[in-house]
Amino acid sequence: MSRPQCSRCLRPLTHCLCLLIPNLDSRTRVLLLQHPSEVSHALNTARLAALGLVNAELVVGEVFEDLQALLNPPGYRVRLLFPAEDAQPLQPYTSSDEPLLLVVPDGTWRKARKLLHLNPLLAALPRVMLAEGAVSRYRLRKAPGPGELSTVEAIVQALQVLEKPASFEPLLKPFEALIEGQIAAMGEEVFQRNHGDR
Structure with missing residues (x-):
């Protein structure tokens, strides 16, 4: 028997994060393309980001039939947040810049690459x-290397x-609460044994 779930944040009602999720506006539009395997992931930080940003949309799938329409909101320049040799470092907007539609694939690196492969x-x-x-x-990651961020962390850093100078740090509050909850559930001793000494 499954536990009752919050219909908004998809967490068990006893661990609902909705009170911590902000309602932030942004000049940038964020389009999150989530691999289906991430939907039931314990953290699902893409959902937290989409809930916390007014100008964000979360779409789940592997092949996005309506991708052409999703990538063409009027008044935005489209950029994919994903490393590549020709990727440009993000820069603060100037007053004359058209805002970005920032497309963010959500999944493991392997799954995110698959999304790119399946959607030319x-x-x-x-x-x-x-x-x-x-x-x-x-x-709680086994081996987080530099630059290996969760989806919500990457979005916060990008925004x-x-x-600049707007702050999107409040987007990280539910994420941090989630991690604290997982550490509490496993117990400090288990956490230190498996994740200490970092």
């Missing part, structure tokens, strides 16, 4: 990347650069 329109987009060396707050 996506793979053909000009790419942007985050500054190197960012450290994840996701303390902080683009829309």
